[in-house]
Amino acid sequence: MTSKIALIKSENYQNIKDKIKSTLNLLGGIENFIHPGQKVLLKPNLFGYDCPKHAATNLEFLSAIIDIVKEHTLNIYIGELIASDQPGLNKKAFKKHGLIELAKEKQVKLIDFQTSSLKKTTIKDPLVCAWADIVEPMKTFDFIINIPKFKGHPHTYITGAVKNCFGCIRDSERGEIHKEFQGENFGKAVVDIYSGMKFDLTIMDAIIGMDGDESPAYGSEAKIGYILAGTDPVAIDAIISKITGHELNLLPTIKYGHIKGIGTANFKEIKILGDKPEKRPFKHHKNYINLVNKSKTQNKDIKNKKSNSDTSNLEFPTIDKSKCTFCQMCAINCPAKAIIVDNENRTVSIDESKCIKCYRCLESCQGKAIFLKK
Ligand code: SF4
Numbered sequence: 001m002t003s004k005i006a007l008i009k010s011e012n013y014q015n016i017k018d019k020i021k022s023t024l025n026l027l028g029g030i031e032n033f034i035h036p037g038q039k040v041l042l043k044p045n046l047f048g049y050d051c052p053k054h055a056a057t058n059l060e061f062l063s064a065i066i067d068i069v070k071e072h073t074l075n076i077y078i079g080e081l082i083a084s085d086q087p088g089l090n091k092k093a094f095k096k097h098g099l100i101e102l103a104k105e106k107q108v109k110l111i112d113f114q115t116s117s118l119k120k121t122t123i124k125d126p127l128v129c130a131w132a133d134i135v136e137p138m139k140t141f142d143f144i145i146n147i148p149k150f151k152g153h154p155h156t157y158i159t160g161a162v163k164n165c166f167g168c169i170r171d172s173e174r175g176e177i178h179k180e181f182q183g184e185n186f187g188k189a190v191v192d193i194y195s196g197m198k199f200d201l202t203i204m205d206a207i208i209g210m211d212g213d214e215s216p217a218y219g220s221e222a223k224i225g226y227i228l229a230g231t232d233p234v235a236i237d238a239i240i241s242k243i244t245g246h247e248l249n250l251l252p253t254i255k256y257g258h259i260k261g262i263g264t265a266n267f268k269e270i271k272i273l274g275d276k277p278e279k280r281p282f283k284h285h286k287n288y289i290n291l292v293n294k295s296k297t298q299n300k301d302i303k304n305k306k307s308n309s310d311t312s313n314l315e316f317p318t319i320d321k322s323k324c325t326f327c328q329m330c331a332i333n334c335p336a337k338a339i340i341v342d343n344e345n346r347t348v349s350i351d352e353s354k355c356i357k358c359y360r361c362l363e364s365c366q367g368k369a370i371f372l373k374k
């Protein structure tokens with residue numbers, strides 16, 4: 001079966017509603033997907049409380065999708081959970097990112113996934129991860145729209161349509177998944193979790209994303225200039241990853257998303273409607289560059305190994321003591337207990353013998369004091 005993906009060039013967020021409508025019209029319009037009165041959930045990507053503007057789904061982009069969906073149903077909700085388990089921080093992130101005001105203005109409801117009940121979900125034919133506690137709202141809506149922001153990522157090297165499912169499980173479980181599944185296996189676990197949910201349509205904000213060497217929170221703005229839409233998350237991720245110059249067979253969520261059958265990364269099975277994809281400059285994550293270099297020296301047998309938990313291409317984190325405020329959030333969030341807290345000298349340090357390179361310390365450091373080693 002062919003996956004139809006709509007692609008429209010857009011250098012900025014001006015007239016964004018018209019541009020998203022044009023993208024959806026290539027697929028027959030939103031009325032081709034949503035029936036009048038259906039209960040619709042929008043799942044954007046807020047990423048973190050204090051993240052740079054372009055690490056999160058653009059607010060005007062989300063607002064335009066609400067307006068488009070509202071032409072068919074008024075029963076609209078927005079749900080999300082940032083990368084933190086700190087009580088109340090998700091709600092604060094809603095306010096900081098402008099979601100509370102937007103919901104009030106548009107008269108849609110917000111769902112704080114941090115306080116939602118969970119549904120234990122068995123994963124069918126798991127690659128590695130047999131079950132997940134998924135937030136209940138993901139099971140109760142008539143129609144769910146996935147609204148990812150395209151960015152670089154230290155483990156899956158890109159984050160887009162497939163990886164956006166991670167915002168539908170609690171942060172503590174994300175930590176456990178990092179601990180249990182490393183290297184390529186982490187990407188397999190993300191694909192397994194995606195398969196336990198029901199996203200009906202993806203509309204990707206790849207107009208301005210984030211690239212760079214660290215976590216997306218530390219990166220820099222990347223002008224990519226595209227809106228993508230379709231029902232196949234793997235095809236969407238594959239197209240935008242090609243545009244940004246990645247090798248698809250090195251991106252675990254695409255490689256294993258294709259293998260598991262949640263979508264296709266085979267361009268013979270993808271029909272691109274609208275504008276032609278053109279290569280855009282994108283600064284690849286340093287862990288990805290390490291992987292590319294490593295893959296050139298490895299023999300095929302190692303490259304094709306089915307179960308791969310190798311993390312040798314991932315850099316260790318390091319702490320810039322001059323920026324550290326000794327808040328200890330990194331130690332609280334480290335699933336491997338690899339952060340040594342020295343209360344006497346009010347310093348923290350990383351025990352590399354215990355570190356599993358999950359980078360949850362980076363994501364939880366409000367002072368941006370943790371970097372990947374050069
Ligand atoms: S989270 Fe950052 S600022 Fe807080 S103790 Fe750790 S390194 Fe220091």
Ligand code: SF4
Nearest residue numbers: 334355356358359361
């Ligand atoms: S030190 Fe950081 S990267 Fe290492 S295991 Fe702990 S949280 Fe993960």
